[in-house]
Amino acid sequence: MNLFEISNIIKNKNTVGNNHNISRLLTDSRNLSFPSETLFFALKTGRNDGHRYIADLYEYGVRCFVVSELRDEFKQFANAEFLLVENTLLALQQLTEYHRNKYNVPVVGITGSNGKTIVKEWLYQLLHNDLRITRSPRSYNSQIGVPLSVWNLTQNAQLGIFEAGISQPNEMAHLQPIIRPTIGIFTNLRIAHQEGFDSLEQKCEEKLKLFTDSEILIYCSDYQIITDCIKKYTFSAEIFTFGKKPTDNLQIISVVSQNNSSKVRLKYHRQPACKRYNFVPQERQQLRSEDLTAEIKIPFSDNASVENALQCLSAMLVLGYDFATVAARLAELEPVAMRLEVKQGINNCLIINDSYNSDFNSLEIALDFLNHQATLTNLARVAVLSDILQSGQANNELYEEVAKMLKIKNIHHFIGIGTEIGKHKNNFAEIDSYFFENVTDFLNSPVINEFENSIVLLKGARIFHFETISATLESAAHETVLEVNLNALIDNFNYFRSQLRPETKVVCMVKAFAYGAGSVEVVRTLQHHRADYLAVALADEGAELRRAGISLPIMVMNPEKRSFSTVLDNMLEPEIYSFRLLDSFIAAAEKLAITDYPVHIKIDSGMHRLGFDPKDVPLLIEKLQNQSQVKVRSVFSHLAGADNEQFDKFTRLQISAFTDCAKQIQAAFAHPVLLHVLNSAGIERFPEYQFDMVRLGIGFYGISALNNLKISNVCALKTIVLQIRNVEAGQTVGYSRNGLISKDSRIAVLPVGYADGYDRRLGNGIGEVLINGKRAKTVGNICMDVMMVDVTQIDVNEGDKVEIFGENITVAEVAQKINTIPYEILTGISRRVKRIYYQE
Numbered sequence: 001m002n003l004f005e006i007s008n009i010i011k012n013k014n015t016v017g018n019n020h021n022i023s024r025l026l027t028d029s030r031n032l033s034f035p036s037e038t039l040f041f042a043l044k045t046g047r048n049d050g051h052r053y054i055a056d057l058y059e060y061g062v063r064c065f066v067v068s069e070l071r072d073e074f075k076q077f078a079n080a081e082f083l084l085v086e087n088t089l090l091a092l093q094q095l096t097e098y099h100r101n102k103y104n105v106p107v108v109g110i111t112g113s114n115g116k117t118i119v120k121e122w123l124y125q126l127l128h129n130d131l132r133i134t135r136s137p138r139s140y141n142s143q144i145g146v147p148l149s150v151w152n153l154t155q156n157a158q159l160g161i162f163e164a165g166i167s168q169p170n171e172m173a174h175l176q177p178i179i180r181p182t183i184g185i186f187t188n189l190r191i192a193h194q195e196g197f198d199s200l201e202q203k204c205e206e207k208l209k210l211f212t213d214s215e216i217l218i219y220c221s222d223y224q225i226i227t228d229c230i231k232k233y234t235f236s237a238e239i240f241t242f243g244k245k246p247t248d249n250l251q252i253i254s255v256v257s258q259n260n261s262s263k264v265r266l267k268y269h270r271q272p273a274c275k276r277y278n279f280v281p282q283e284r285q286q287l288r289s290e291d292l293t294a295e296i297k298i299p300f301s302d303n304a305s306v307e308n309a310l311q312c313l314s315a316m317l318v319l320g321y322d323f324a325t326v327a328a329r330l331a332e333l334e335p336v337a338m339r340l341e342v343k344q345g346i347n348n349c350l351i352i353n354d355s356y357n358s359d360f361n362s363l364e365i366a367l368d369f370l371n372h373q374a375t376l377t378n379l380a381r382v383a384v385l386s387d388i389l390q391s392g393q394a395n396n397e398l399y400e401e402v403a404k405m406l407k408i409k410n411i412h413h414f415i416g417i418g419t420e421i422g423k424h425k426n427n428f429a430e431i432d433s434y435f436f437e438n439v440t441d442f443l444n445s446p447v448i449n450e451f452e453n454s455i456v457l458l459k460g461a462r463i464f465h466f467e468t469i470s471a472t473l474e475s476a477a478h479e480t481v482l483e484v485n486l487n488a489l490i491d492n493f494n495y496f497r498s499q500l501r502p503e504t505k506v507v508c509m510v511k512a513f514a515y516g517a518g519s520v521e522v523v524r525t526l527q528h529h530r531a532d533y534l535a536v537a538l539a540d541e542g543a544e545l546r547r548a549g550i551s552l553p554i555m556v557m558n559p560e561k562r563s564f565s566t567v568l569d570n571m572l573e574p575e576i577y578s579f580r581l582l583d584s585f586i587a588a589a590e591k592l593a594i595t596d597y598p599v600h601i602k603i604d605s606g607m608h609r610l611g612f613d614p615k616d617v618p619l620l621i622e623k624l625q626n627q628s629q630v631k632v633r634s635v636f637s638h639l640a641g642a643d644n645e646q647f648d649k650f651t652r653l654q655i656s657a658f659t660d661c662a663k664q665i666q667a668a669f670a671h672p673v674l675l676h677v678l679n680s681a682g683i684e685r686f687p688e689y690q691f692d693m694v695r696l697g698i699g700f701y702g703i704s705a706l707n708n709l710k711i712s713n714v715c716a717l718k719t720i721v722l723q724i725r726n727v728e729a730g731q732t733v734g735y736s737r738n739g740l741i742s743k744d745s746r747i748a749v750l751p752v753g754y755a756d757g758y759d760r761r762l763g764n765g766i767g768e769v770l771i772n773g774k775r776a777k778t779v780g781n782i783c784m785d786v787m788m789v790d791v792t793q794i795d796v797n798e799g800d801k802v803e804i805f806g807e808n809i810t811v812a813e814v815a816q817k818i819n820t821i822p823y824e825i826l827t828g829i830s831r832r833v834k835r836i837y838y839q840e
Contacts, residue, residue, distance in 0.1 A: 001099070003064055006039065007083055009098045010066065010091040014084035020064050025092065025151050027144055029053035030528065031368045033408050035061030041088045042067045043144070047497050048530075050088070066091050089143065090174075096147035097177045103153055107160035108315060109181025109214070111172075111207045113190040116141060116163040118308045121336040123161055126312060126329045127319075128389070131158040137361045139840055141165035146175045152361055156393065164210050168196030172209040183318060184211035184237065185311055186219040189226055195710055204229040216240055218314045220307060221248050240318055242266075242310050250314055253293070257301040258795060264306060266313075268292040268323060296327045299334075302773065309333065334462060340369050342521065342837040345473045347452035350379060353470045354459045360391055360398065363459060367409040369839060370457045372528050378549070379455040380412045384442075384469060386460035387418030399424035406431055413454070417442055417464060439468055448472065480719040480752040481834045483806070484517045486525050488702065488712035493529065495710050496683055496696050504690050507676065509697035510545075511537035511557065516757075516826040517701060517715055518835040520548045527552055535695065539563035542572040555600055558610075564588040568597075573633060577602040577610040582623065582630075589629035598633035601665065605637040605658040605677075606650065617661045621668045634674035634693065635662040643681035643705040651682075655689050662691075681705035703812060703822045715826060716806030717757075717833070721771065721798050723749045724791065732780070733788050738764055739780025745792045748776065750802055753785040757829035758804065761818040763787070770803040771796050 003020040006012075023037040027050070032038065040062055042050030054065055058077045066083045067074075074082060085091040100107075108123065110116045117139045124135055134157040136149040141163040149162050164175045189204050197203040204225055211217045214237040219226050221243035230239065242250035253265040269291050298309045309330055316326040345351040350373060354366045367383070374381050383406060391398050399421060406414055407430055414433040416422060422435040436442040439460075451473060458473075460466035497506060508531045509515075514522040523534060523545055535555040536542045542554045543566050559567055559574035561584050567574050568588065576582050576599045589597050601620070604611030612620055624632060637658040641647030658677050666673045675691035680699030682689070684706050699705075702714040725747045733739030733747055741747075750769065754760050758767075763782040768775045769789055776789040805814050811822045 003039070003081060003083075006095060010083060010085055010094050012083040012085065014070065014082055016081055016083070018063075018079065018081060020081065022064060025095075025148060026057075026062075027092070027148070029057050030372070031364075032057065032060055032062065033364055033367075033405055036063070038062050039064045039066060041065075041092045043088050043092075044068065047494070047502060092144070092147050093174050093178060096150045100150050100153065100178055100180055103155065103157065103160075105153070105157055105160060106182040107162065107179060108183045108185060109179045109210050110161070110163040110185045110187065111141075111165065111210050112185075112187025115187040115304060115308045115311070116165065118305075118336050119185060119187055119311045120161050120163050122308060122312045122333055123315060125333060126316060126326070127159065132156055132391075133159045133161060135161040136163050137359075137365055139163070139165075143171060143174060146178055150178050166196075166203075166206055169202065169206055172206050176210050176212055179210065181210065181214050182216070183315060184214040184217040185315060186211070186217065186226055187311060188220065188307065189223050200225055201229060205233065208233050211235065211237055216318050218242075218311065218318065220310070221245055240314055242314050250310065250317070252310070255306055257303075257306070259797070260301050261297060261299050262301050262306050263295055263297050264310070265295045266293070268294070268317070292323055294323055294327065297331050299331070340366060340839045342373065343470075343474050344834065345451070345456065348379075349451055349453070349473060350455040351470060351473050352455065352457045353467075354457065360388060360393075360401065363388075363402070364405060366457055366459050367405065367411070370455060371409055373524060374410075374455045379453055381410060382413045382415070382451065382454045382456040383411045384415040384417065384456065384458050384460070384466070385421065386416075386464040386466065387420040389461050389463075395420055396424060399427050403427040403431070415442065415447065417460065439464055439466065443468065443472060479722070480717070480750075480756055480804075481836050482516070482518075482829055483716045483718060484521070484835055484837045485712070485714050485716075486521075486837055486839045488714045489517075489522065489525060489700065490529050491712050492700050492702060492714065493526070493531070493696070496680070496694075496699055499683055499687055500690055500694065503692075505532035505674070505676075505693040507533040507535050507555065507693060507695040508700060509535050509695055511535065511541060512827040513541075513831070515698065515701045515823065516829040518837070519545060520550075521835070521837045523550050523552070524548070533693070536572075539566040539570075539572060539574075542567070543570045546570040546572075553598075559585075568592065568594065573598045573600060575600045575602050575610075576630075577604075577612065579612075579616075579620070579623070582620075586627050586629045595628045596631040597629060599630045600634045600636060601632055603635060603637045603658050603661045605639075605654040605661070607638045607640040607654070609638065611637065612661075614657055614661050617664050621665060624665075625668065631671065632665060632669060632673050634676060635665050636676045636693075636695075637661075639677060639679060639682055642679060642685060645685075648685075651686065655686070684708065698823060701826060713807055713810065715811070715829075717752070717804035717829065718806065719750050719752045719802045719804060721748045721791075721796060721800045721802060722751050722786070724796065724798055725749070734763075734780025735783065736781060739788065741779075743792075745779075745790055746796075747779055748789050748791045748796060750787050750789060751785065752804060753783045753787055755784045755830060756833050757825075758782055758787060759818055759820075759825075759828070762814070766817050767814070768809060770806075770808045771800060775809070 001022055003016055003022060007016050022039045024034055026038050026040045027043050040057055058080060063079055064081050066088050068085060068088050070082060070084060110119055120135055124133055134153045140149045142165060146164055153160055162179045164179060166172050208229055217237045218240045221227055221241040241248045244252050249269055251267040253267055256263045313326055341353045343351045352370055411431060414428055414431045416435045417439060419437055425435050434447050458466045458469055508526050510519045510523055513519050527550060534552050535557055537558045539556050539559060542556055554572050556567060556572050556574045602611040604613055639651055639654055642651050655677055662675045674693050676693035678690055678694040680697050683694050702711055704711040727741050727745050727747050729741055729743045731741050752758050760782045763778050765777045767778040771794055774794045776791050776794060779788045779790050805811050811825050815822045815825050
């Protein structure tokens with residue numbers, strides 16, 4: 001599409017001088033790939049404004065912009081084109097709605113509370129060998145993600161599969177005309193993302209708007225609320241239901257789940273009189289109209305997977321496939337990689353594992369993630385890519401584009417695996433490249449041994465089994481891991497930012513190894529998302545972040561005199577809480593002829609831990625005015641009980657005392673001095689006292705003072721079952737024979753103990769873990785490296801996964817069992833426990 005055409009579509013109010021061919025839409029300046037073909041939409045949010053990144057994008061070669069204001073500085077950008085609109089997000093949506101209407105291809109639109117991405121990816125697995133499919137990359141289902149997904153639709157596509165998510169009323173009206181689904185799938189309705197709605201009924205009715213013009217709507221009739229809302233709604237679409245009722249098109253007779261698989265017996269009553277799609281191969285079309293009773297088997301045992309598989313089965317039947325073909329394909333379903341994982345590898349390598357799919361659109365996302373990680377390190381960038389299957393493009397054009405993208409993303413070394421990509425090796429001549437026909441050849445080559453000091457992206461189609469490459473490159477690992485959800489981390493960050501004024505800065509507390517989550521990876525993510533400040537406890541923690549390439553300002557909350565050289569060498573900003581510390585730091589700076597070094601003054605407003613007494617503030621001001629080595633950057637204090645309403649009166653007294661002291665210091669200096677007093681609990685409970693800056697700590701990691709459902713869990717401690725033992729009644733388990741068995745029992749041994757951070761106080765039935773959806777109590781004492789749990793009533797096998805804490809058993813629950821706080825549980829996780837970072 002060209003710029004003149006786009007200008008008319010979005011009702012541009014400005015003059016367009018030069019026409020440009022546009023193939024890529026951009027809303028995040030950090031994800032730029034092909035600048036000459038890119039149109040940037042300068043979106044405005046409560047915390048950010050895309051207009052401020054136009055200068056940087058112009059420097060990188062972008063010349064086309066959609067803006068909602070024409071700023072004076074834009075006049076200096078020669079040959080740049082600015083399309084002026086009232087609302088840049090609406091313009092993006094209008095453009096992609098027009099683009100969708102150009103293509104008369106069937107589209108499957110998916111919405112619901114859970115399972116959208118799984119159903120979309122499983123449909124792709126089931127159909128991609130027959131059809132050229134355009135689908136949403138990963139979980140691109142938002143007001144921005146949907147337009148960017150649909151923009152990828154081309155004339156080569158035979159089917160589109162897009163998901164839509166909403167969080168508040170009136171959002172689906174913007175997404176429906178962009179997706180305009182032919183076939184609708186409503187996965188389920190649960191309380192997820194309920195906070196924006198008054199009731200489940202309101203949310204259900206909002207989601208149903210996606211299917212206004214659909215020909216077929218598929219849903220599970222066991223969700224009575226969906227049925228009730230559909231009856232109120234005027235639909236031209238035919239309804240296809242599955243569930244336990246005899247009236248369902250696909251009736252569930254029985255479900256038997258065991259050993260990581262499920263058998264579902266079904267009765268297929270009839271096929272709706274829907275349009276037959278001519279792309280379904282004739283030999284696979286469902287011709288019979290009489291009832292059919294049959295069984296399917298899927299390689300998953302959880303209820304959610306059974307439901308998702310039945311959504312896919314229903315869609316395949318609606319598309320006209322015969323039952324036997326669908327059943328055979330369902331038996332081969334593979335897990336969906338919902339996330340990009342970052343793991344520590346051999347020879348100082350970082351491994352980004354995306355070894356489950358290999359399409360062009362998700363390749364760009366994965367390369368952006370690699371760049372985000374690599375920008376903050378000195379590691380070489382390596383991409384390992386398989387043949388890209390079912391792209392809908394001619395291979396010579398496809399691999400030419402891949403090579404261009406790798407070059408733009410600054411990939412230093414490239415390994416291509418597959419016969420097809422090897423035929424186009426000439427396209428990769430400008431990159432240090434190697435090509436192999438299969439994974440075995442690559443693993444047997446000397447190239448695999450050359451990986452060192454690199455960040456390696458593995459991205460391959462499933463049939464290439466890139467997981468074997470990942471296993472070879474990963475460091476030997478403890479079976480117990482701490483999974484860190486970077487999406488949840490940023491969701492929490494943005495939630496707290498949404499409670500603040502746009503100009504209020506946020507200090508992110510990353511002390512104590514980022515509360516156990518792993519400081520370097522957490523801070524890389526924060527820097528990518530433009531945090532304002534960081535805070536650590538010790539100078540060595542700050543120095544580690546500097547070595548990792550972190551450039552954000554870093555406060556040191558507990559500086560020691562012997563660490564001053566580390567502070568100064570790494571441009572860390574110390575907290576000053578006493579005259580002795582102030583005098584010592586001024587002397588250290590003076591020796592090095594340093595002036596105006598930023599420091600942060602702490603006031604003791606009533607916690608009586610560290611800080612200057614209010615009565616000492618006049619003398620403090622005098623000392624600060626009579627030297628030039630340090631300059632006050634901020635004044636702050638700590639609240640003793642902001643998380644507890646019984647201390648609210650004292651909290652306000654503290655804030656009043658702090659304000660008096662801080663105002664005196666501000667008045668004494670001509671330069672701006674920032675004030676901050678609120679911690680995570682304070683942000684939630686006392687937002688009126690946010691001053692210039694706040695400090696976000698435990699809330700950032702998923703713990704709320706208000707039990708706030710908008711806060712997401714970030715960390716999950718997981719392990720596996722090492723061994724299962726049958727123990728007779730009267731025997732004991734573990735040290736000191738404390739685990740007395742009262743009846744014949746099955747005992748599972750798990751490779752996690754107090755050396756990993758699992759507290760000994762959780763032994764002897766106090767603690768619980770989750771195995772295959774059921775809780776198991778601890779048995780006997782917690783050992784240094786292992787623990788034992790009772791699995792007598794659980795269907796469990798050696799090697800099964802175990803949740804120690806996470807989504808189901810929360811950190812707060814574990815802390816409560818031993819009368820402590822979540823901080824202690826999180827920060828107590830040993831560094832020998834491998835951290836796995838992932839992005840969904």
